[in-house]
Amino acid sequence: MNRVTLEYQELEFLIIKVREISGFDFSGYARPSLLRRASRYLAKHTMSLNELTVHIEQGGKAVYDFIQELTVNYSEMFRDPEFFIRLRSEVFSYLESYPAVRIWVAGCASGEEAYSLAILLKETGMYNRSLIYATDLSERVLASAREGVFSLGHMRTFSENYLLSDGKNSLSDYYHVAYNQAVMVPDLRKNIVFSLHDLTGDGVFNEFQMVSCRNVMIYFNLEQRQKVFKLLYESLAMFGFLCLGKRETLRYSGFEENFRIINTHLNIYQKIK
Amino acid sequence: MMQTQDEPLSLVLMGGSSGSFAIFEEILRLLDQPLSCSVIFVLHRGKSSLAELPQLFRSRTQIPMEEPQHLDTIVNNCIYFAVPDYHLLIGPDKRFYLDGTEKDFFSRPSIDATFISAAQSGINIKAAMLFSGASEDGALGIRTIAEKGFKTYVQDPSIAEVERMPAAAIRDYCQHHILNENIFEEIRQILYSYST
Numbered sequence: 001m002n003r004v005t006l007e008y009q010e011l012e013f014l015i016i017k018v019r020e021i022s023g024f025d026f027s028g029y030a031r032p033s034l035l036r037r038a039s040r041y042l043a044k045h046t047m048s049l050n051e052l053t054v055h056i057e058q059g060g061k062a063v064y065d066f067i068q069e070l071t072v073n074y075s076e077m078f079r080d081p082e083f084f085i086r087l088r089s090e091v092f093s094y095l096e097s098y099p100a101v102r103i104w105v106a107g108c109a110s111g112e113e114a115y116s117l118a119i120l121l122k123e124t125g126m127y128n129r130s131l132i133y134a135t136d137l138s139e140r141v142l143a144s145a146r147e148g149v150f151s152l153g154h155m156r157t158f159s160e161n162y163l164l165s166d167g168k169n170s171l172s173d174y175y176h177v178a179y180n181q182a183v184m185v186p187d188l189r190k191n192i193v194f195s196l197h198d199l200t201g202d203g204v205f206n207e208f209q210m211v212s213c214r215n216v217m218i219y220f221n222l223e224q225r226q227k228v229f230k231l232l233y234e235s236l237a238m239f240g241f242l243c244l245g246k247r248e249t250l251r252y253s254g255f256e257e258n259f260r261i262i263n264t265h266l267n268i269y270q271k272i273k
Numbered sequence: 274m275m276q277t278q279d280e281p282l283s284l285v286l287m288g289g290s291s292g293s294f295a296i297f298e299e300i301l302r303l304l305d306q307p308l309s310c311s312v313i314f315v316l317h318r319g320k321s322s323l324a325e326l327p328q329l330f331r332s333r334t335q336i337p338m339e340e341p342q343h344l345d346t347i348v349n350n351c352i353y354f355a356v357p358d359y360h361l362l363i364g365p366d367k368r369f370y371l372d373g374t375e376k377d378f379f380s381r382p383s384i385d386a387t388f389i390s391a392a393q394s395g396i397n398i399k400a401a402m403l404f405s406g407a408s409e410d411g412a413l414g415i416r417t418i419a420e421k422g423f424k425t426y427v428q429d430p431s432i433a434e435v436e437r438m439p440a441a442a443i444r445d446y447c448q449h450h451i452l453n454e455n456i457f458e459e460i461r462q463i464l465y466s467y468s469t
Contacts, residue, residue, distance in 0.1 A: 007393065008365060030343075032362035032370040032390050039389075040374070074375060218343045218359070218371045225344070247356055247371055252344050 006039045022063045028224025037070045073109040077116045078161035083266045101130040104208045107216035108134035111145030118188045123168045135197035142194045148184030155182045215245035229253040242269045283310040283399045288384030290317040290406025292434025301333035303461045310399045312352045315384045320358040341369040360386035365394045378410035388414025398423040406438030416446040429453035
């Protein structure tokens with residue numbers, strides 16, 4: 001690993017440059033995390049700040065590569081298996097009575113969470129009356145999510161998670177192997193809509209019975225996080241459920257009073273006013 | 274009684290992996306007086322580790338212990354433990370930030386991530402320490418802190434349960450102070466010294 005070269009002042013300079021060239025605005029993002037990501041980008045490409053600046057000024061693919069690297073969200077299928085157990089027993093059991101269920105996976109990256117929810121909906125017999133909207137700010141990760149292709153190495157971890165989450169079958173029932181990769185079965189994709197949405201710029205686009213936004217809030221600083229919470233709150237139907245990451249709570253959200261806690265450890269909340 | 278609340282924030286960072294759990298536990302036992310600094314422990318843990326260290330260590334010390342959440346404010350006289358499956362970063366605004374980027378040396382939390390962010394935060398670092406472990410995580414981080422002019426301490430690899438982590442740090446940068454025979458006595462003095 002290379003030496004750390006980037007300082008906060010330089011990061012602010014990069015944020016302005018990226019905004020000028022691409023229109024993409026990092027100003028609401030958590031600085032310590034951006035600094036880590038940008039430093040790693042430089043180390044990985046053995047690049048100096050000057051070289052990176054020139055690179056960004058070229059616009060086009062180069063600047064989008066950089067944005068991608070700074071926003072990419074690593075995820076797993078059935079991440080935090082316990083979450084899916086609780087989801088089944090405490091959320092889906094409630095939504096079961098609904099004639100139609102709309103779920104929003106906000107910040108879906110390459111689709112792991114959306115496919116996991118699709119599997120859970122299938123196994124609870126709710127899939128055919130459900131629609132999953134999975135959104136991300138990167139067209140590139142969405143393209144990969146639509147394909148539903150994952151490496152077999154990752155699939156091993158996902159399968160373990162699936163079993164720990166009390167899955168009814170084997171995860172391999174939901175994909176087939178082609179060219180040494182796992183391809184999710186098309187049937188699972190039928191009711192998933194993958195589309196572009198930037199949580200820091202775009203607004204409410206539908207009303208949902210459940211929003212899963214796990215491990216996304218940690219990207220944002222205090223002010224931006226409050227704005228995103230407002231967006232999620234306004235996107236939820238009354239008595240709709242909000243699912244956050246295992247270490248994310250409503251603390252500092254400004255909406256603590258509007259939700260009741262369904263599960264403290266797994267940060268599942270229900271909108272009550 | 275020492276005044277702790279009004280003093281400027283000062284950090285003591287402790288990193289370790291296999292063989293460090295018992296050391297951390299012993300260090301907590303030393304903390305019988307209010308601290309004029311904030312102590313942050315980064316211990317490699319499996320992502321599914323459910324053990325809540327503040328609960329587990331409850332009987333060891335009276336000083337408040339926490340597993341910090343995203344954006345929590347860092348205060349003196351508090352002990353913090355990095356949670357599994359996230360990197361724990363320290364911001365210039367004296368808040369914790371959780372980070373989900375890839376692992377360093379197969380570890381999340383990584384010691385490098387926390388130490389480097391602390392070095393770049395501009396917050397005073399009273400001491401950074403690295404103990405037993407089976408990976409080379411932490412070497413770059415503790416070196417970054419040393420190069421900013423703060424005091425750094427590494428456990429003597431020959432007394433560490435697993436020598437790889439402290440050995441890597443010393444190989445990478447030879448000016449770390451080495452903790453050997455009276456390791457706990459020395460750590461106590463560092464933690465309760467007034468010098469920064």
